[in-house]
Amino acid sequence: MNIYQSIANLAKSTKYQNLFLAAxxxxxVNLFNNNLDFSKIQELFLxxxxxxxxxxxxxxxxxxxKHVLDDEIYWESYMLWRKDFKYKKGxxxxxxxxxxxxxxxxxxxxxxx
Amino acid sequence: MENNRKAEAEKIVKEMNEDKDLLFAENLIRDNKIEFExxxxxxxxxxxxxAEKNELERLRTKKFGQLIQDxxxxxxxxxxxxxxxxxxxxxxxxDEIKKLDAEExxxxxxxxxxxxxxxxxIILKSYKEQIEELRKxxxxxxxxxxxxxxxxxxxxxxxxxxxxxTYLSLDELKDGTWQRMFSTLxxxxxxxxxxxxxxxxxxxxxxxxx
Numbered sequence: 546m547n548i549y550q551s552i553a554n555l556a557k558s559t560k561y562q563n564l565f566l567a568a569x570x571x572x573x574v575n576l577f578n579n580n581l582d583f584s585k586i587q588e589l590f591l592x593x594x595x596x597x598x599x600x601x602x603x604x605x606x607x608x609x610x611k612h613v614l615d616d617e618i619y620w621e622s623y624m625l626w627r628k629d630f631k632y633k634k635g636x637x638x639x640x641x642x643x644x645x646x647x648x649x650x651x652x653x654x655x656x657x658x
Numbered sequence: 659m660e661n662n663r664k665a666e667a668e669k670i671v672k673e674m675n676e677d678k679d680l681l682f683a684e685n686l687i688r689d690n691k692i693e694f695e696x697x698x699x700x701x702x703x704x705x706x707x708x709a710e711k712n713e714l715e716r717l718r719t720k721k722f723g724q725l726i727q728d729x730x731x732x733x734x735x736x737x738x739x740x741x742x743x744x745x746x747x748x749x750x751x752x753d754e755i756k757k758l759d760a761e762e763x764x765x766x767x768x769x770x771x772x773x774x775x776x777x778x779x780i781i782l783k784s785y786k787e788q789i790e791e792l793r794k795x796x797x798x799x800x801x802x803x804x805x806x807x808x809x810x811x812x813x814x815x816x817x818x819x820x821x822x823x824t825y826l827s828l829d830e831l832k833d834g835t836w837q838r839m840f841s842t843l844x845x846x847x848x849x850x851x852x853x854x855x856x857x858x859x860x861x862x863x864x865x866x867x868x
Contacts, residue, residue, distance in 0.1 A: 548864060551683035558680060578689035582705055584865040590687045613773055618766075618786050625763070626770020 550617065552586065556593035557614055562601060565594045596624050603627075692861045696854050700831040701839070703824075703861040710826045714819070717843065721818050725811055734810040741806060751803050758796045765789050821846075824855065824862045 555561055567574045576594075577587060600620055604611045613619045686692055691704040706714065725731055732740065738748045769785035807813055825846040829836040840846040849855060 548683075548686070551679050552687065554676070555680050555683035555687070577687065582690050584690040584705060585867060586686050586864050587690065609773055610776060616786065618769070618789050619773060619782065622766040622769035622785070622789070623773045624770070625766045626768075626774060629767050629770075630774075 552590050553593050556590055557597040562597060565598060702829045703827050703858055703865055705865060706826055714822055717822050718819055725814060731811050734807055734812050737810045748806055751799050755796055755799050758792050762789055762792045820863060823866060824859045827862050828858045
């Protein structure tokens with residue numbers, strides 16, 4: 546049995562997606578029995594929960610088809626593209642918003658009247 | 659009619675397997691311990707305590723000292739040189755793996771973009787098949803590399819560390835209380851039930867290293 550696949554399937558299940566949302570909103574709702582000292586597999590599970598939460602939001606807002614969840618290669622690729630797209634978009638916005646910082650060698654000071 | 663019954667039965671078996679799979683995964687993440695049964699006895703793997711981490715560090719340092727004095731054990735880079743002299747190019751395997759990695763990421767980004775544009779199933783499937791093919795080739799090369807370098811200094815130390823982690827983190831249920839299964843490393847090394855140790859080793863890596 547592939548442990549990664551099992552953990553991913555659990556993270557995208559309705560039960561754990563609801564629990565993840567509830568844990569974010571309601572104080573006292575916990576995902577695990579322990580609140581400290583997470584194991585590596587728990588850290589990985591949290592990462593999957595977060596990713597499937599993003600994918601579900603994109604499905605609800607009709608950005609993508611729900612079939613993206615059917616295959617590991619599909620949802621992995623979509624998340625990779627999403628991060629890459631956001632990164633490039635962020636870089637473009639940064640360069641636009643930094644335009645006013647670009648200095649020219651020739652500065653035309655207003656003449657004294 | 660008969661076909662319908664068969665299809666229905668297959669569907670039920672599939673659902674049962676999925677439920678079993680989820681239950682198995684739930685057991686792995688419920689807390690920072692993993693309980694399991696082996697030959698009607700209960701065992702568990704847990705995270706190491708600070709004292710056990712110190713013990714691990716002590717044993718690792720001791721092993722490092724032993725391995726470094728053994729001139730027959732080569733560092734990975736030296737083993738790669740020896741292998742190259744014998745016509746086996748590990749660096750070339752590494753380069754090929756890196757190339758396949760880059761190709762896979764590039765295909766994944768293209769597939770992700772196609773998904774975002776809701777392009778047809780034929781396009782998505784074509785990307786998926788290409789990625790699967792790359793993964794198969796990469797897995798073969800990785801296995802080849804692992805087998806070639808398994809006797810290197812680095813790998814021997816790594817294997818030793820995972821063995822010690824299993825030794826330190828394996829508990830058994832005795833009279834209703836959890837107790838360390840082995841009190842000395844020697845007891846662990848002389849234990850004859852390899853299947854139980856292998857199962858425990860997989861779980862201990864799942865908790866601490868995955």
